[in-house]
Amino acid sequence: MKIPAKGQRPAEVLGALDEYRKSDVDWKEGKVFGFVFHANEEATELVEEAFVKYMWENALDPTLFRSILRMETEIVAMCAAHLGGDENVVGNFTSGGTESVLLAVKTARDWARDKKPQIKKPQMIVPITAHAAFHKAAHYFDIEAVVVPVDPKTFKADLNAVRAAVNENTILIVGSAVSFSHGVVDPIREMAAIAQERGILMHVDGCIGGFLLPLFRRLGAKVTDFDFSVPGVTSMSMDLHKYAFAAKGASVVLYKNKDLRQYQIFTCSKWTGYTMINPTIQSTKSGGPVAGAWAVLHHMGYDGYLKVAQQLKDATDKFVAAIRASKDFEILGDPEISLVAVGSKTLNIYEVVDEMTLRGYHLGPQPGLDGMAANFHMTIMPQTTPNIDDLLKNLFEVAEIVRQKPRSEMMAQIKDFAKTLDAKTLDADAMQNLLSMAGMNGVGIPERMAEINELLESLPRDVADKLLAGFYNELAQYRKA
Ligand SMILES: *Cc1c(COP(=O)(O)O)cnc(C)c1O
Numbered sequence: 332m333k334i335p336a337k338g339q340r341p342a343e344v345l346g347a348l349d350e351y352r353k354s355d356v357d358w359k360e361g362k363v364f365g366f367v368f369h370a371n372e373e374a375t376e377l378v379e380e381a382f383v384k385y386m387w388e389n390a391l392d393p394t395l396f397r398s399i400l401r402m403e404t405e406i407v408a409m410c411a412a413h414l415g416g417d418e419n420v421v422g423n424f425t426s427g428g429t430e431s432v433l434l435a436v437k438t439a440r441d442w443a444r445d446k447k448p449q450i451k452k453p454q455m456i457v458p459i460t461a462h463a464a465f466h467k468a469a470h471y472f473d474i475e476a477v478v479v480p481v482d483p484k485t486f487k488a489d490l491n492a493v494r495a496a497v498n499e500n501t502i503l504i505v506g507s508a509v510s511f512s513h514g515v516v517d518p519i520r521e522m523a524a525i526a527q528e529r530g531i532l533m534h535v536d537g538c539i540g541g542f543l544l545p546l547f548r549r550l551g552a553k554v555t556d557f558d559f560s561v562p563g564v565t566s567m568s569m570d571l572h573k574y575a576f577a578a579k580g581a582s583v584v585l586y587k588n589k590d591l592r593q594y595q596i597f598t599c600s601k602w603t604g605y606t607m608i609n610p611t612i613q614s615t616k617s618g619g620p621v622a623g624a625w626a627v628l629h630h631m632g633y634d635g636y637l638k639v640a641q642q643l644k645d646a647t648d649k650f651v652a653a654i655r656a657s658k659d660f661e662i663l664g665d666p667e668i669s670l671v672a673v674g675s676k677t678l679n680i681y682e683v684v685d686e687m688t689l690r691g692y693h694l695g696p697q698p699g700l701d702g703m704a705a706n707f708h709m710t711i712m713p714q715t716t717p718n719i720d721d722l723l724k725n726l727f728e729v730a731e732i733v734r735q736k737p738r739s740e741m742m743a744q745i746k747d748f749a750k751t752l753d754a755k756t757l758d759a760d761a762m763q764n765l766l767s768m769a770g771m772n773g774v775g776i777p778e779r780m781a782e783i784n785e786l787l788e789s790l791p792r793d794v795a796d797k798l799l800a801g802f803y804n805e806l807a808q809y810r811k812a
Pocket of ligand 1: 427428429430432462464507509512536537539540570582625632
C-alpha cells in the first residue's frame with residue numbers, strides 16, 4: 332500500500348473511516364465489558380469537546396502551555412484527596428495505567444539505586460493477581476518480579492508468602508486495590524506494614540479500583556483499607572479513563588512526597604537540542620487527554636460519581652446474587668467493586684464464553700493458573716447495567732447448551748502434548764504447527780476461542796508467551812484486502 336497519489340476530500344476520507352469502523356464492536360450497546368467507559372451522553376460529549384479544544388496543544392513544555400500544567404496539578408490534587416493523601420502527595424498525569432505502573436516501578440528502582448546501592452539485583456514482590464503491567468515493568472527496567480500466591484478462597488495476596496519472599500534485594504511490594512482479575516483488595520495495611528518494617532517501598536495499584544472504592548465505601552459497602560491513609564503506602568496509580576469516564580490516555584501516578592517523585596523525573600542536558608525535562612515516559616504529548624479528564628471531573632462532581640457508583644453497585648449486587656444462587660456458576664472471591672470473576676464447577680467456562688459471544692456478549696476469559704479455576708471476567712459499567720437481566724437469561728440458556736456438548740478427546744491429547752513443550756527448542760515451524768493446531772493460522776481472528784484458550788492455559792508460560800507474540804506477529808501485517 333502506498334500513500335494515495337492524489338489527495339482525497341474530507342467527506343471521502345471520513346466516509347471510508349465509517350466504513351472501516353463497521354468491523355468494530357458497538358460498545359454503546361453495552362455488551363462488551365471494559366474497553367470503553369461511558370457514564371452518559373452529556374459527559375461523553377463534554378469530554379469530546381474539551382479533548383478537541385486541547386488536542387493540538389503540546390504538554391511537552393509547561394512554560395509555553397501553562398494551562399496544561401495547571402490542569403494537571405489540579406487533577407493530581409483532586410485524585411490525591413480522593414485517595415486519602417495529604418498536601419505532601421504529588422504526582423503526574425500519564426497516558427494510562429501501564430505508564431503509571433511503569434513509572435512507579437522505575438522510580439522505586441532509581442530510589443533504591445540511591446538509597447540502597449548495595450542492591451545489585453533488585454526484586455519486587457508481586458501477587459499473581461497483580462496486573463501484567465508489573466511484569467512489563469520488570470522486563471523493561473531489569474527488576475526481578477517475585478510472584479507470590481493469593482489465598483485460594485479470597486484471591487487476596489497471601490501474607491505469609493509475601494513475608495517469606497521479602498529479602499535483602501527487595502525494593503518494592505505491590506498490592507492491588509482492586510485486582511483486575513478478581514475485583515478484590517489485597518491486605519494493603521499488613522503488606523504496607525511489612526514494607527515499612529523493612530524500609531522499602533509499597534505501591535498500591537488502584538488503576539481500576541482506586542476511583543470507585545471510596546465511592547462504594549460512602550454507599551455503605553465494606554471496603555478494605557487501601558489508600559494513602561494507610562501507613563507505609565508510598566505510591567499509587569489510578570486511571571481516569573476507566574471509572575472516572577475520561578477519554579483514553581488518562582491516568583495518574585501519585586507519590587507520598589516530592590522526595591520520592593524526584594526519582595521519576597528524567598532530564599537530559601547532554602544533547603544539542605532543547606533542554607529536556609520529562610516527568611513521564613512520553614515527551615511530546617497532546618493536551619487533549621488532560622483537558623478531557625479535567626472537564627469530566629468538574630462536570631460529574633462527587634455527587635454525579637456517587638450516583639453512577641450506586642447504579643454500578645445495584646447492578647453488581649443483583650448479578651452476584653443471581654450467580655451465587657445458580658447451580659452451575661460461582662463468583663470467585665468477594666468483589667469489592669463492580670468487577671467480577673465467574674467460574675464453574677460443572678461446565679467448561681471457555682465454551683460458555685464462546686456461546687455468549689455468538690449471542691453478542693463479549694465476556695473476558697481468564698485462565699486457571701496456579702491451581703485457580705478458569706473463569707470469565709466482567710467489568711460492569713453504566714452502559715451494561717440495563718443488560719444484566721438479559722445477560723443472566725442468556726448465560727443460563729448457554730449453560731444447558733454447553734452441558735450437552737460432547738468433550739473432545741483430541742483436546743485432552745493436545746493438552747498433554749502442550750505440557751511437554753519447551754520455549755527454547757520451539758522453532759518457527761513448530762510454532763506454526765502449534766498455531767494452526769489451535770486454529771490460529773495468523774491470517775485473521777478465529778471465531779471460536781475455547782480450544783485456543785484451553786491450549787494456552789496448558790502450555791508452559793514461556794511457550795504461551797512465545798506463541799502469543801508469534802500470533803500477533805502474523806496478525807499485524809498489511810495484506811491486500
Ligand atoms: C487497567 C489496569 C492497569 C493497566 O492500565 P492500562 O490503562 O490498560 O494501561 C493496571 N492495573 C490494573 C489493576 C488495571 O485494571
